[in-house]
Amino acid sequence: MVETAFTWPKGFYSDGLHAGLKAEKPDLGWLFSKVPASAAGVYTTNQFCAAPTALTKETINHDHQLQGIIVNSAIANSCTGPQGKLDALKEQALMAKKLGVSQNLIGVASTGVIGEMLPMDKIKAGIAKLKQTKSAKVTEAVLTTDTHTKTIAVKFEIAGHQCTMAGFCKGSGMIHPKMATMLGFVTTDAKISGACLQDLLSEEVDTTFNQITVDGDNSTNDMVVTMANGLAMADEESLTPDHPDYPVFAQAYHEVLSALAKEIARDGEGATKLVEANVKGAANDLDAQHVAKAIVGSNLVKAALFGQDANWGRIMGAIGATDADLDVNRVDIKLNGINIVLSSHGVEYDEWLLRQKLAEDQIKIDVNLHHGFGKGQAWGCDLTYKYVQINASYRS
Amino acid sequence: MVETAFTWPKGFYSDGLHAGLKAEKPDLGWLFSKVPASAAGVYTTNQFCAAPTALTKETINHDHQLQGIIVNSAIANSCTGPQGKLDALKEQALMAKKLGVSQNLIGVASTGVIGEMLPMDKIKAGIAKLKQTKSAKVTEAVLTTDTHTKTIAVKFEIAGHQCTMAGFCKGSGMIHPKMATMLGFVTTDAKISGACLQDLLSEEVDTTFNQITVDGDNSTNDMVVTMANGLAMADEESLTPDHPDYPVFAQAYHEVLSALAKEIARDGEGATKLVEANVKGAANDLDAQHVAKAIVGSNLVKAALFGQDANWGRIMGAIGATDADLDVNRVDIKLNGINIVLSSHGVEYDEWLLRQKLAEDQIKIDVNLHHGFGKGQAWGCDLTYKYVQINASYRS
Known part of the structure; x- marks a missing residue:
């Protein structure tokens, strides 16, 4: 498996544009x-x-097939009642008609402010203008407070x-997934059944997207969707675990999901640092994951790291x-490699040296609980003035 | 029951001073x-x-009797291993000797930075200087990042x-109690057995101290302790539930505990507003309390309130x-009395009017879940630049 420049897998097309939901960005x-995936x-x-x-959940669960997905940012179409449902169905229908495929092969995704209605005239006009391109514009169109695309x-x-897998996602605030998170999309031209893909995604998401947190808040719109169209493996059998x-x-799937998840943590609202907690020596892997996520989720730890302060008592x-399950007398902690x-x-420890280490834009917190063989990781970011600023004026 | 100027109940004495743990404050x-309580x-x-x-837990649980408690701020004596235990025992012994009472009638409380050792020479010299006064100096000596005493x-x-009950507490950050919180002390000259008092405290704390949150973090030193010396009810039987x-x-106890709890929320690190969530119509009281605490605990809700932004989607x-247990289509929310x-x-709603309401220093979020008869309240504060500032440089 090698990482490559962003490119859509065989038979995947895309586009993105400014439909007028945001001031000027896509x-x-x-x-x-081009075929059902x-x-x-x-x-x-x-x-x-x-x-x-x-x-989208209903559509995919129907028979784990999808041919396309329509995505907007700026407005989440959440807490919008029966009209919100009709609007989502309308988007699905418009896209299905444009592609000439069945409506139940189309997913719909929205992200942005909760509680506002979609301006369906703008959505309709926008869909009419979307083209079949190989551009990566959709990876921009999905962003909200993100500072850059994540691909x-x-x-x-x-x-x-030779198969390709390409993923992108958005997410910066309201990030504390309990099942999936934000919007994440992974495409591949490998061939695998929907059921196998679902099992693998459900498993992989637990150690990737579910292990990041920005602020402890959990969005109403989160989803990670994968489409595998099989076009790189034309005459082969579908992949199965054996x-x-x-x-x-x-x-490959794990690498793509964890790279995207980490990009979200790194681009947490206002963040200046990616924080990674690596926990080992736990009674089991679940405990280790839980401890790792608690560390990167603590406001106090996050604020201390912003201040380059090795305040380990907060950890x-x-x-x-x-x-x-802990032995409270046996915990070891390292910050960027230094025993504290x-x-x-x-x-x-050398306070000056550690402060230099904490000035780096990636902080690794290594914890050994000396209580078993469980391992787990989690990713977050620091808590900064800018987080407060962004969220004190999000709708303004 | 009437609120009165702060005063110790009959037979309670106190003092506070600067022992050199902080730069200059008590x-x-x-x-x-004066008698065991x-x-x-x-x-x-x-x-x-x-x-x-x-x-202190071990001491009180022994037979629910206490005669005094020694308290310091600046250093938490937490994560300090066997030496930390010896230091706490030494404090207990020094105070017992000075009062001429048994060591197992003395409680010990510390708050401040985790992981540092108590400077026992300063503690010893300080204890030697403490006097039997009616001053409220101890309510100052216990503070850390608090902006004022809470009494x-x-x-x-x-x-x-005529009985008196007097309480004080400290707490401003690392506040998200799961059983008690921070340091809280309540004294009374009413007569009640330790067992009855324990039952009542354990019950009352669930709807008072356990329903506040500042940052989702949970301290290693939290405790609420009550002493009832009975001196106002000399010839009476001890109070029992019948x-x-x-x-x-x-x-009276509920009023004292909830007033102190709210004061902590109001003085949350960097806070400009006290936020109260009142939830009714829940399936049961526990659900209502849980929902109320989730609302006041959300970083996004807290930042929005700091920005006077009625971003109800975050609620x-x-x-x-x-x-x-929710009926997702039946939730009503009011912000400071305005339906949103x-x-x-x-x-x-009138966006201008609501913005004025949100400029007030108390924000009430009233939620009706229309799903039963459960009620619950919780208290928190807004999330501000100053919270980040305080916690990015706490040890500096």
Whole structure:
């Protein structure tokens, strides 16, 4: 598996444009495959699941097939009642008609302010203008407070066929996924059944998208959707877990999902640093994941890291506040490679050197619980003035 | 029950001074009763329970009696290993000796930076200087990032005897109690057994201290301790739940605990506003409390309120992210008395008027879930630049 410049896999097309939902940036885009693709999705667990998210979930669960997806930013079409559902269905119908495919092969995704109605005239005019291109404009059209697009493409070989997998996502605030998160889209020309793809996505999302947090908040519109159209493996059987090259596909998928997840954490609202917590020595992997996410989720840890302050007591506080099985006297902590806690005690360290290390734009917090063989990782970011600024004036 | 100027109940004495743990403010204090008092406590659920908290818990649980408590700020004596335990025991012994009472009648409380050792020479010299006064200096000595002391005193009548209850607390950051919170102390000259007091405290804390949050973080040193010395009810029986005036005592206790809890929320690090969420119509009271606390705990809601932005979608997001039993189409929300959501839909409102209302220093978020008869409240504060500033440089 090698990372490559962003490119759509065989048979995938896309476009993006400014439909007038935002002031000037791209805000509407689509993505589709020239043939129906196996599809899988994971969706927010927020009880106020937005209309487009609910519709896409229903559509994909029907028989795990999808041919295209229409995406807008600026307005989430969430908490919009029966009219919101009709609007999502209308988008689905407009795109299906334009592509000449069945409506139940089209997904719909929206992100932005909750509670506002979609301006359907603008959406309709925008859809009419979308073209079948190989551009990456949709990766821009999906952004809200993100500072840049988040994309990755990898190439890998299955049964001698060169396959491509390309993913993109958006997300910057309201990020604390409990099942999926934000909007994430992964396309591939590898061949795999929808059911296998769903199983793999559901599994992989637990150690990737579900292990990032920006602010502890959980959106109403989150989803990660994958489409696999099989066009790079024309005469081959679909991949299944017992195929010899299945691990190659699974690894590519894991790399794409975790790269996208980390990009979201790095681009957390106002963030200046990507924070990674690596926990080992836990009673089991779940405990380790839970502890890792608690550390990167602590406002106090996040603010201390913004201030380049090695205030490790807050890391201990975050670990101890979990219900993970702990030996409270055996915890070791390193910050960017420097030992600061051994056996739950602070150790002498070079404060000046550590402050330099904490000025870096990536902070690794390595924790050894010395209580078993469980491992887990999580990603977040620092808490800055800019986070407050962005969110004190989001609608203005 | 009437609120009165702060005063210690009969037979309680106190003092506070600068022992040199902080740069110049008071940092050491004590509080004691001239006779042994019935005592009850609730303590942090953080697994890294600090040495003084663990020692006080053990001391009170022994037979629910306490005669005094020694308190310091600046250093938490948490994550300090065996030496930390010895230091807490030493404080207990020094105070017991000075008062001439048994060591197991003395509680110990510390708050401040985690991981640093107490300077026992300064503590020892400080304890030697503490006097038997009626001053409220201890309410200052306990503060960390708090901007002011938090005190309340009430008078009430039990069986014809005038009783007093006086409480104080500290807490501003690392506030998201799961059992008790921060440091809180309540004294009274009413007569009640330690066991009854413990039951009542454990019950009352669930709807008071446990319903506040500042930042989602949970300290290692939290505790709320109450001492009842009975001196205002010399010849009476101890209060029990079947005493006709028990509800008077319970109500006074509830008022004191909730007033102190709200003061902590109002003085949350960097806060400009006290935020109160009132939830009704929940399936049960626990659901209502859970939803209320989720609302005041959301970073996004908190930042929006700082910006005086009626971004109600974030309130919906916070409600939906809980596992409370909901009818997702029937939620109503008011902000400072103005309807903004009816049946889970945004309603037209006067944006200018609402912005004025949101400029007030108290924000009430009233939520009706229309799904039962459960009620609950929670208190928090807005999220401001100053929170980040305080916590980016806490140790500096």
